[in-house]
């Protein structure tokens with residue numbers, strides 16, 4: 034069943050665990066994520082970037098996720114990841130997404146507040162929860178590269194002002210993670226996370242979590258992160274499995290024989306993350 038992201042993340046916030054938010058682009062990735070959640074009896078967030086929507090089609094990706102979610106035994110939220118284009122945000126609301134992120138992190142504080150507030154005022158009456166981003170998460174997202182120099186950590190005082198003014202349901206904060214592959218070992222600012230969580234007392238979102246060690250993930254969860262975004266590790270599982278399969282079986286050309294193992298590999302990554310985040314058995 035598709036449920037609101039608020040329902041899933043308020044429960045995680047109350048009980049102190051995190052729910053995985055995994056990016057999908059097609060049928061097979063959606064199957065992998067939902068089957069993994071069912072096997073772990075975990076609530077799950079399946080998210081689409083604007084690029085994923087462009088790739089698959091908005092009605093098409095909605096039908097895929099809705100069709101799978103309706104048959105699933107666990108609560109599933111369909112979330113828009115990094116909505117920077119208000120037209121896409123509105124289309125997702127109209128189509129049936131149960132959570133949207135409006136990402137106005139490239140704007141100055143007041144402009145980010147103004148637009149996010151308008152999104153919240155549209156989404157809430159429809160029963161849809163809203164995530165926002167404050168500070169700038171590093172790496173590549175939606176074709177925009179945020180260099181280490183431009184990535185800015187979330188200011189705890191601005192976070193209080195931002196949430197009060199916008200009434201968002203969960204907040205993505207920048208504490209040193211970045212999208213994509215890490216070159217060195219990421220240093221997370223756990224003190225900043227602790228301060229922000231204590232003053233906001235609401236669900237907190239961690240982006241760019243692929244490649245973060247289990248130790249750091251568990252520490253982040255213990256300090257109040259409730260939604261953890263994973264994309265790159267799913268892509269790598271697909272790529273490595275497909276690469277080996279083609280090397281080992283150069284004569285295979287039936288796509289089903291190629292997509293079955295890649296889907297299983299993605300599913301194994303999702304199951305491992307769900308266990309690490311502490312959401313298994315919470316459905």
Ligand SMILES: O=C(CO)COP(=O)(O)O
Pocket residue numbers: 056114115211212213214239240241242243262263264265266
């Ligand atoms: O934050 C993400 C999507 O919003 C995912 O980040 P990674 O690709 O680094 O896992």
Ligand SMILES: O=C[C@H](O)COP(=O)(O)O
Pocket residue numbers: 056082083084085114115173174175176212264265
């Ligand atoms: O945050 C970025 C996500 O990994 C989605 O990336 P994408 O825009 O290439 O689909």
Ligand SMILES: [Zn+2]
Pocket residue numbers: 115136138166170174
């Ligand atoms: Zn962003």
Ligand SMILES: [Zn+2]
Pocket residue numbers: 115170174212240241262
């Ligand atoms: Zn992200």
